[in-house]
Amino acid sequence: MKSKAVEIENFTxxxxxxxAVDNLNLDIYxxxxxGLLGPNGSGKTTTxxxxxxxxxxxxxxxxxxxxxxxxxxxxxxxLVGIAFQDPKxxxxxxxxxxxxxxxxxxxxxxxxxxxVVQDVMELLGLWEHRNKQFYQLSGxxxxxxxxxxxxxxxxxxxxLDEPTAQVDVLSKxxxxxxxxxxxxxxxxxxxxxxDMFEAEKVCERIAIIYKGKLRALGTISELxxxxxxxxxxxVQFEGGGIPEGLLRALRDxxxxxxxxxxxxxxxxxxxxxxxxxxxxxxxxxxxILRIMVKEPTLDDVFTYITGAKLREES
Amino acid sequence: MDWLRGLLxxxxxxxxxxxxxxxxxxGQLAMNIADLVIxxxxxxxxxxxxxxxxxxxxxxxxxxxxxxxxxxxxIGREVGIELRREVTHYLVSLPVTRGQLVAGRIxxxxxxxxxxxxxxxxxxxxLMGLPSVDKWLLILTASLLxxxxxxxxxxxxxxxxxxxxxxxAIRSLVYFVFFxxxxxxxxxxxxxxxxxxxxxxxYYSPMSMTVNIYRYGFNYVSSxxxxxxxxxxxxxxxLAVLFxxxxxxxxxxx
Ligand SMILES: Nc1ncnc2c1ncn2[C@@H]1O[C@H](COP(=O)(O)OP(=O)(O)O)[C@@H](O)[C@H]1O
Ligand SMILES: [Mg+2]
Numbered sequence: 001m002k003s004k005a006v007e008i009e010n011f012t013x014x015x016x017x018x019x020a021v022d023n024l025n026l027d028i029y030x031x032x033x034x035g036l037l038g039p040n041g042s043g044k045t046t047t048x049x050x051x052x053x054x055x056x057x058x059x060x061x062x063x064x065x066x067x068x069x070x071x072x073x074x075x076x077x078x079l080v081g082i083a084f085q086d087p088k089x090x091x092x093x094x095x096x097x098x099x100x101x102x103x104x105x106x107x108x109x110x111x112x113x114x115x116v117v118q119d120v121m122e123l124l125g126l127w128e129h130r131n132k133q134f135y136q137l138s139g140x141x142x143x144x145x146x147x148x149x150x151x152x153x154x155x156x157x158x159x160l161d162e163p164t165a166q167v168d169v170l171s172k173x174x175x176x177x178x179x180x181x182x183x184x185x186x187x188x189x190x191x192x193x194x195d196m197f198e199a200e201k202v203c204e205r206i207a208i209i210y211k212g213k214l215r216a217l218g219t220i221s222e223l224x225x226x227x228x229x230x231x232x233x234x235v236q237f238e239g240g241g242i243p244e245g246l247l248r249a250l251r252d253x254x255x256x257x258x259x260x261x262x263x264x265x266x267x268x269x270x271x272x273x274x275x276x277x278x279x280x281x282x283x284x285x286x287x288i289l290r291i292m293v294k295e296p297t298l299d300d301v302f303t304y305i306t307g308a309k310l311r312e313e314s
Numbered sequence: 315m316d317w318l319r320g321l322l323x324x325x326x327x328x329x330x331x332x333x334x335x336x337x338x339x340x341g342q343l344a345m346n347i348a349d350l351v352i353x354x355x356x357x358x359x360x361x362x363x364x365x366x367x368x369x370x371x372x373x374x375x376x377x378x379x380x381x382x383x384x385x386x387x388x389i390g391r392e393v394g395i396e397l398r399r400e401v402t403h404y405l406v407s408l409p410v411t412r413g414q415l416v417a418g419r420i421x422x423x424x425x426x427x428x429x430x431x432x433x434x435x436x437x438x439x440x441l442m443g444l445p446s447v448d449k450w451l452l453i454l455t456a457s458l459l460x461x462x463x464x465x466x467x468x469x470x471x472x473x474x475x476x477x478x479x480x481x482x483a484i485r486s487l488v489y490f491v492f493f494x495x496x497x498x499x500x501x502x503x504x505x506x507x508x509x510x511x512x513x514x515x516x517y518y519s520p521m522s523m524t525v526n527i528y529r530y531g532f533n534y535v536s537s538x539x540x541x542x543x544x545x546x547x548x549x550x551x552x553l554a555v556l557f558x559x560x561x562x563x564x565x566x567x568x
Contacts, residue, residue, distance in 0.1 A: 053407065054407050074409075074411050077407065077409045081407075084403060088400065088401045088404035090395065092334060097330070101327055105320065105323050105408050107409070
């Protein structure tokens with residue numbers, strides 16, 4: 001049994017009459033990269049800010065290593081570090097000053113702070129911007145300063161709210177590596193994102209939330225398998241036609257679409273079924289030129305899940 | 315020990331920001347002193363030589379008050395901007411207690427007050443002569459208590475509302491009430507004429523209490539009710555701290 005880093009229990013957050021998060025229940029395990037996936041306004045930031053003790057739950061509670069955010073907020077803050085969605089700085093703040101102060105307040109001595117700040121700034125390519133004022137920085141650079149705070153802090157639980165929004169594609173890949181490394185060094189990472197590619201790239205488990213409610217939860221492959229007939233096995237074969245017997249046998253595996261030299265089989269768990277398909281082709285002596293298993297993208301999953309739930313509701 | 319470290323770091327952050335705004339503050343002070351001169355000219359009667367033969371020596375302790383007010387009050391302006399830009403979210407996510415945060419912010423304002431006043435204290439010594447050791451103690455205690463009061467009140471004011479214009483209005487109101495219903499700029503005799511039945515309130519203004527102590531400290535007057543003025547300031551600063559804690563914390567937990 002994996003131990004739990006964060007437990008979200010019946011968490012509801014209202015702003016006035018508006019319910020931003022509606023009775024959320026989630027466990028986040030120690031040392032995983034966990035993704036909160038959902039479009040804008042679905043309640044990701046609200047949830048993350050409550051874990052970081054910035055907001056208080058309207059009802060329910062959240063526990064970080066067993067400590068309640070409502071009753072032991074100070075203990076929780078010592079375990080959690082957060083990179084905000086909107087970088088938190090005044091316009092005339094300078095990254096270096098901001099980060100050294102941050103390093104001091106999270107516990108480094110003055111000399112340690114200088115060293116760790118320089119290391120992290122160099123890692124993120126921020127060093128050349130260290131003495132610029134905040135308003136002179138690009139959106140992506142501001143986001144990196146925000147991420148730097150968490151990398152400096154190395155908290156038990158790192159919260160990253162859309163960490164690569166506004167960051168250029170090249171830097172995104174570098175940041176994803178940095179995030180994975182943070183996890184490898186023992187931090188539990190919670191990422192909010194509306195970028196399916198990012199979620200697929202870095203997250204091990206994902207919660208899809210939409211309009212304040214949890215819609216799906218699982219590993220990426222679990223989520224993909226949860227869509228009926230999600231995978232597609234595409235076979236290119238030699239010769240002009242397919243024996244009727246083979247076709248019948250394939251139809252037992254999944255829905256089949258046959259064209260002149262390409263055959264598509266829609267199946268669940270494509271990576272397992274592909275072996276059966278190859279075996280069938282061999283038995284009927286049809287030579288395979290190329291075979292591919294295409295997974296549905298997370299995008300497909302997301303559209304399927306939110307669409308289905310919306311249909312249920314209306 | 316840990317508690318103090320966090321608190322001091324919070325205060326240090328505010329102090330560092332203070333130096334960046336030093337010209338803005340100088341501008342504020344210049345504007346206030348200019349106002350003072352203009353008012354002095356307009357209400358000539360108030361600075362009637364019969365009331366105050368030596369206006370410079372009379373007003374110097376008042377400028378000491380003004381310098382604390384402006385610099386300690388500047389903390390509120392920053393707290394207000396932070397709230398609107400949600401930098402406050404960052405501060406409350408840090409591994410410090412809410413108490414450390416509030417105390418650190420107040421101390422930040424106090425240190426600003428002290429730093430800024432230092433130059434004017436030297437000016438006062440030049441203009442009015444060197445006070446004795448016991449009077450120094452009194453002067454510094456008054457400065458400390460006034461700075462705590464002003465720092466706390468300014469944070470409270472900026473935190474009561476997120477409307478920047480309303481903040482500015484309340485700030486002006488506080489300034490107006492504290493300085494005009496006090497004997498900082500005008501002697502009590504003139505106050506009685508101008509304020510009529512409101513004049514007795516001037517005794518309870520933290521500005522009056524402080525300026526009384528300064529005037530006594532710098533030997534402008536030979537005796538005051540030290541106990542009344544000092545106790546009054548202690549009450550004011552305690553109230554300010556309590557208000558700050560209540561109101562600032564309320565905003566910290568959304
Ligand atoms: N401080 C607030 N006051 C009022 N409404 C808010 C506040 N913060 C968020 N909301 C609302 O709650 C909903 C969820 O917001 P948020 O958690 O920021 O979503 P996400 O991060 O998924 O985009 C949105 O409709 C937003 O407008
Ligand atoms: Mg968000």
